[in-house]
Amino acid sequence: MFPTDWEWKGEHWHIARNLAKHHYAYLLQLPLVLHLPSLHTLVVHAGLLPSDPSRSANDANQPLVEASHSTTSPNYDASLARPSEELTLLLDVPQNTHPWNLMNMRSVYVSGKHQGEVTKSSKKGNPWSDVWKKEMKRMGAEHDDQENAGTEDQEDAEGDELEDQERRDAADADEEGDLQCSPVTVIYGHAAGRGLDIKPFSKGIDTGCVYGRQLSALVIGDISGLKGESVRVGDAQGVLVSVECGKGGT
Structure with a gap:
């Protein structure tokens, strides 16, 4: 038995066939995500989501919404709370708990019948990094990084679906500054087709x-x-x- 999307005797088949058992055991022990608390950064192979797109952006169960509410407590200590806020993105966003998503995600559907589902396609849904950027902007967060510019046609096509979701959320929240918690950066690869994809709070470095x-x-x-x-x-x-x-x- 082997994964259905592998080609029989193809590249991945041969890699698995020749992989020593102790190497396989070593790979199984490796984490799928690295958390760098001092940098407020997560490192992942393919991608992460800042919230569950199948729910409203302001749903009380969204991790960053819940974290934002906790900042109003008189006992809130950002130096202690921020690392746990970052980890809750891994534990409480359903899509981030599936290993396949972390290893394959390139885009996510933010509307339609597949809303909330991730895909390894670069041509369907919206780049997850755009969704991440939008959520970080809700914290009023900005960086001076120069963003990579794609073609206008590509950006327009990829942005249509995200704009639809933004219009739905606009009735519930302002787009910027309505979350009081702190931003998180993601470093990732697995998107060679997009090349260097440097955005505020997401750094795609697969070239x-x-x-x-x-x-x-x-x-x-x-x-x-x-x-x-x-x-x-x-x-x-x-x-x-x-x-x-x-x-x-x-």
Whole structure:
């Protein structure tokens, strides 16, 4: 037995066939998401959602809405509460609890009969990073990062569905500044077709090395002597460093 979307004796079949048992056991022990509390950042292979799109943006069960309400408590301590607010996105957004989603998500349906479902397609639904950006803006959060610009036609097509959802939510909430909790950044890959996708609070760094393009790394910490695009991650400054790849990612 093997996954239905694998090709018999295809690339993934051969990788699994030749994988040693101890390597397989090691992979099973690895986390699907890394939490970096000091940077207020989550690292994931493909994507995450900031809320459950099948519910209203202001539903009391949405993790960030619940976290926002807790900030009004006289005993609220941001330094203690913020890490748990970040983790609740992993535990309380249903779509983020499924390993397949974390490893394959490129887009999400925000309306229609598939509302709330994620997809690995880049041509269906809306890029999850756009949904993430919209939710972070509800906290009044902005960064100085320069966003990558796609073609106008592509942006218009991808934005139509998200705009429909925004109009529905507008009756319940202002688009910016209505959440009092703090923003979270996501670093991810798995979207080589979009290339570098640097947005406020989401950093897509898959530049298609396996297709012979580039291998990119986001370096945070000691960046002295490094040359590359400056990228802010949480409260830290990072640098994007890229190198050319040969055929097949060599």
